[in-house]
Amino acid sequence: MIKMPHPGLRVRIAATIACIVVAAVAILTLTVHFLVVQNRINQQRDAADANLVAAMGIYRSTGLRAFDSQLNDPQVPAGLRNALTTDGSHGTNVSGRGTRDLWAAGRVGDDLISIHTTFQAVDASVAAVDRALLFAGIGTAVAATIGGALTANSLSRRLRLAARTARDIAATAGSPRVAGQPETAERTLRAAVGAGEDEVGDLADAVDAMAARLAARLRAEQRFTADVAHDLRTPLTGLVTAATLLDDSRPAQMVRNRVDALTELVEELLEVARLDSGVETAQLAYAQIPQIVHRAVQRGVAKGEFTADAVVVCSDDSAVAVLTDPRRLERVLSNLIRNALQHGQPPVRIEATGDRIVVTDQGRGFSPEFLATGPQRFQRSSASRGQQRGTGGHGLGLIIALGQTAVLGGRLHFDNAPEGGARVTIDLPGAPPGRALQPDPSAAGIGE
Incomplete structure (x- = not known):
């Protein structure tokens, strides 16, 4: 099942404004429509009632019927007929929906005079009013939506800038x-x-x-x-x-x-x-990453920090030179190798290609808590990896490796290898193409 992304704040604000405006315009349009229809019905009632009163006067004085009036018409609605009981009383009755039936009746002595007409409740004038309301409503909804989108976009842009700045501060703090x-x-x-x-x-x-x-x-x-x-x-x-x-x-x-x-x-x-x-x-010089890796491993073996078979190096000897600080990079590698051997399982595999170095051990890997927060001071990697055995170190090796990599302008990334084991990747800035390889210092590493 594909999970659809949640709409942004500006989309939701603009959609909310558009829905509110459309609802308000629809309610207003229907209200005005019903008022116009009712006004037309009232006008027809008043006209029919006026004609009836005139017809009643003529019939009373001359005995003649006028304005197409009928005398004692049996089709007069029973409700209207029963309501007219006294001489001179008169009234109207409207029924129907699209085509309305209008009855106007009045009592003259014992006789009932009535006038019957039909009319369309929604005629051309009402339809014209409806069209005007519809066009005005659409224009209002579009204008309100555009205005709401612009306002929401301004608010959303400020919030996105705030969120981006907060993430940048949090990432570097x-x-x-x-x-x-x-x-x-x-x-x-x-x-x-x-x-x-x-x-x-x-x-x-x-x-x-x-x-x-x-x-x-x-x-x-x-x-x-x-x-x-x-x-x-x-x-x-x-x-x-x-x-x-x-x-x-x-x-x-x-x-x-x-x-x-x-x-x-x-x-x-x-x-x-x-x-x-x-x-x-950093004291920068052009150097090949595989050479630095081999030198760091040889130095660790010579100092007795680990045995030669505890580390396996896979390198590309044809790699181009990169601009870096070799001694500082050796310090980073030394810390990563010692940390991997203390808290993981040998052999530690080092892959050196181009401007990237990957150090992988054979242990249980980093815990989700460690991957979420990264290395913390005085928190040993053994605890981070969920191992219970006691190990040396003070939890500063990875902190130092992280800091020294930042001095080199690189980036340290922690994750777990698919086949198991903790994996640390060093990404270094690459060298400009076409630069000749410069000899690098081979003195002892920093802080050793």
Whole structure:
């Protein structure tokens, strides 16, 4: 069954106005029609009654019948006959629908004088009035519909602008900023809908106030993250130094492991703070994506982060060069691979073609909640994927990957592969055609 799209607000407003106007015009036309018909009937009654009174006078004085009157006609309606009981009384009776029968009768002594005529209730004059009302009604309905459509279109346009602006603000409000990117707080619904003092303006002001409060709260949380990371760095430096002076016993090794984990957390917090502040800038160079992917995997294996058989790379070695920051892209890939191995199942498959990289694990995939909200700070991907086993990390790996991809001008997309497993796609801006490949730096990745 095909589901029809719901009509927009402007269509519904215009249709409502058109229906109301058509109903009002129809009621008015019928009312005027009945009034004109009734007025014609009254005119015929008055004319017949006047002729009857004249005929009664002539008959009383001369005994002659005038105006085609009849004397004691048995076809006079019984109701009219019974109503005329006294000398000089007279009245009229109208019956029928299209063609009306008009009887006018009066009592002169013991005799009943009557005049019978027929007439069309809707004659040429009434039909002319009906046509004029019909044309005027159609014109009024068309004009009202056009006016309603224009008014509804103006209202709908303002609401669409407000909705589009609200979606844009919502899409970028929680994203890391890139150096030189404008603050989202500068974009307001009031500016989108205009300065009109109406319900749409009131709604825009209310949403702007809510967005301002949420933005202020978000900035406060970002400042708190940065302040905590900086304040922890000084005592952590002393703790690292002290841990190096311990012996090689198992308790000392456990202390050093915890210190290393705390050091990694502080470094991740500092990196998130830098991404939030928008100070990160990409060092762009032309490079081939497959080469960056292979280098990132080799570096992870060399550092002992994962084994060589835990990652499978499928690449197109004939891919063209793209303009990117190789070291920053390696950092993104490293985070995605570690996250996939911690919260999914090996082997992790990496497909590198052109300006796109797809990382897929063999786990249970992302949960609907994760796909709806995206990565959140200090929420581990294991919880997002519905797995119960304990895993390492602090829930910042995907946040950092998201922010670093934004610095590169790319986009990170999370979904589940059709055959199963979580899938993360990196889309990078492509390089202009015809540019020669430039050597890229091969130094260690950022934040490592």
